[in-house]
Amino acid sequence: MSVLEPVRPRHDGRSRPHAALGVGLASALLLALLLPTGRIESGPVLCPFRLMTGLPCPACGLTRAWVYTAHGDVGSAFTAHPVGPLVLALAVLTFGWLVATKMRGAYPTWLRRLSLMTALLTLGVGLVRLAVLL
Template sequence: MTATGPAPHPTAPAGPPTGAALRAATLRRATLGLGIGTVGAAYLWHTNPHEPGHLLPGCPLRWATGLLCPLCGGTRLAYDLLHGDVVAAFHDNAALLVLGVPAAAYALGRWLTAGLRGRYYRLRLSSRAGAAVLGVAAVWMLVRNLVG
């Protein structure tokens, strides 16, 4: 104890981060994500997921049930996009290509822009938006499993 009161706990939060701290944290996270993404893309570039026998993650739902989940085909889609084959990427998972890739790019762009401006951005979906995403995913899963 000091004369003015108890000393602050060494792990107590110091308050909200400043703009400069948010910019630095955003740059660190973006650089780390870019590095990990580059390593993953380099591995995927040389590993064709259309051929069996490669060390690539499988879908647990497909493994357990034989059903295609809404994200099945995402690795093949990424491989085809890396090689510039948009038609094959569309065939791998049309909904993920048409809806998921732009949505992810938008959310990542908003986060990066806000962070580099020293502002905090958190993606928040309303209950309606969340229900719409789940509804589209459920319909896409049904369609791709029933149609084949």
């Protein structure tokens, strides 16, 4: 091997899922900042569950909650989805971790547990909302 030959980093495959997650989170966060709050209430219904049943799924309202939170309207965010601001905070925390580790580090146990608790809380709130409607 020559001194001038570039050293190619070995990839163990871990960075690809992290990179995909990072791009997805960055896109969602940017979208929440760019969407005007006045247009999110009058847009089309995109949720497949709601389109088929007419009932909200456990995640219905999260997009609106993210947009409201990103624009500083936390009261409307909690009205759109009670867990929305928490999910957004978790997304920001996860994105920050991905950037800090350059998308190569192992997903820490505390962040994995926090993500699981947030997902279960979102599901629980969604099921309570659904039960109230039925």
